[in-house]
Amino acid sequence: DVKVTQSSRYLVKRTGEKVFLECVQDMDHENMFWYRQDPGLGLRLIYFSYDVKMKEKGDIPEGYSVSREKKERFSLILESASTNQTSMYLCASIPGLVGETQYFGPGTRLLVL
């Protein structure tokens, strides 16, 4: 069974803080993704990575950065958290095959005050 874990289920931060969200997968998948999910907007892709040290912007990368130093770990960084980044953040991974399904982590609910 593929397992995707995220460092926190719930997180409360203050405006301006630097926030790190960690995601780890244990199935040696090449591709990893960070999404945010908001009511009425569905899942939106922030960043993704096809390999170690590689990253590509998704649909809404502004205000975020990522890091992939090891294959199993993909980190999302909010350099200076803002209230409009309050959201549910979901990490996903997939083997390198096109058309395969993504496996999601349990999500991190981030509240920025």
Place this chain on the structure above:
Amino acid sequence: RKEVEQDPGPFNVPEGATVAFNCTYSNSASQSFFWYRQDCRKEPKLLMSVYSSGNEDGRFTAQLNRASQYISLLIRDSKLSDSATYLCVVNKKAAGNKLTFGGGTRVLVKP
């Protein structure tokens, strides 16, 4: 226009009834299609892939209509446990492994 559109619902369904809903996609180059299920405050999980010939998994049937660019999901003999949000997901060949998600259709099965 959104790339993948779904009726947000909710669809209120009596237990034991059949419910069906569609999802439309705008890009004709879309290649792979999936239905995911998401329970409240949980992560999305794959329900089923959707194949050109249509496919069935127990009480769930998925269909793809490429000419009209939509996919459908039908749930027969609805159970209370089928209450969830159903996400339509589309992958374009040129997009590699990037998936585009619909906003989800909420289904509430009531006794």
